[in-house]
Every structure is written in C-alpha cells, then in structure tokens.
Amino acid sequence: MYSGGQNLSVGPATVAGVGITVGFDLDMTLIDPRPGMAAAMNALGAESGLPLDGESFAANLGPPLDDILRGFEAPEERIPGLVDRFRALYPEMVVPITVALPGAAEALRAVRAAGGRTLVVTGKYGPNAQLHVDALGFEVDDLVGELWSTRKAGALLAHGAQAYVGDHLGDIRGALAADAIAVAVATGPCTREELAAEGAAVVFESLEEFPDWFARTFAGSAV
Secondary structure (H helix, E strand, O other): OEEOOOOOOOOHHHHHOOOOEEEEOOEOOOEEOHHHHHHHHHHHHHHHOOOOOHHHHHHOOOOOHHHHHHHOOOOHHHHHHHHHHHHHHHHHHOHHHOEEOOOHHHHHHHHHHOOOEEEEEOOOOHHHHHHHHHHHOOOOOEEEOOOOHHHHHHHHHHOOOOEEEEOOHHHHHHHHHOOOEEEEEOOOOOOHHHHHHHOOOEEEOOHHHHHHHHHHHOOOOOO
16 A cells, blocks of 8 residues: 655556545644654664654654754764664554544545545655554555655645645645645644645644535535
C-alpha cells in the first residue's frame, strides 16, 4: 500500500476507478501520536547528546523531520544519521501508544461506503505511517509518505483526489496546489482562523463532522 514520496505512479485500478478520491493527512488529522513522538525525540536527544525538545516537537507536528532537527540546531552533517535513528526508534516507541482521533475511522469509512477511494498523503516516513494504518485498522486504499506542503500536490494529482483533509497550513497549501477542496480540521497546531485564512473551504472541530459534509458535498458523485 505504501509508495514512497518520489514514486507517484498510479496503477490502472486507480486511473480507471470510479467515484470520489479523498486524501487525508495522518498526524493530528487521523491520529494523535504526540506522546510517542515526544518520547522518541527525547530518547534521540539523550542518545545523541543534543538538546532536542520532544514536547515542543510533538506540539508542532507537520514539517519534515530534518527541518525540525535543524530548528533544534543539530549539526547538518549529523542530520541524516539522526533521521535514520529516529525512524528506527519509531515502531516500538510511537506506534503502540498512538490513538485514532475522534471520527477518523468513520471519515474513512464514509468515503469507502459511498464507493470512493481513500488516500493518505503524509510527511511521515512511509513505512512507519503504514504501521499506524495497519495497527488502527484504517480503511485506506493508498498511502504516500515523505511529502510536505505543496509537494503533496503531486500525489494528490496523481491519484485524482478531489479533496484533501489536513490540520496544518501546509496541508491547505498542498490541497490548493492540486486544485482539490481544502478541508481542515482544527485538531493540530493551527487555529480555525489560521486554517480559514490560508484558504480552507471548511474547518471542522473534529472529523466527526466529516461524514455529513462529505454526503452533502459529493451527493450522487461517488458510486
């Protein structure tokens, strides 16, 4: 199911598929990984001897990990190794204590039940993102990792996504760059006002509001 961020090829089933494709961000849109993310970053800091702030990291999820490490003033030459080590810590430290956000499973099911397809496009390392999808039993047709902000547009366009749902300003930018409906959920670090000002067509308090909106917006489109 996972395809890397640099591989945006679409199989015949996706190209010829009927119905609506809706893309979703992962962190703080479908899942809440903050306790594990904080713990993993703090563990990385302890191992590396660098002042890495797990709590700050977890409170501002969205940007790529290498950019986060630069923000913590990690030496540039050490960043590739730090990224690899964080990814290695991730399956045991983050996945087991991550929970689904309210309405996440129901939002995915609403699209699938209407004959549509679901796509996760995330900045997270794809194999670790797939672990979350599998652990939580999410109904996801395709997953593309390691894409952030407007770079998400390539995956959304390749998979024919008509809407993209996310919690961060970068998600709104990605949706708009793909000419998809930008749907925001105020469960992450950005406020309702910030998300609306960035261009979100609608802002939800949680994904519990998504199924009704989807039914109204795409009535008769998905088969």
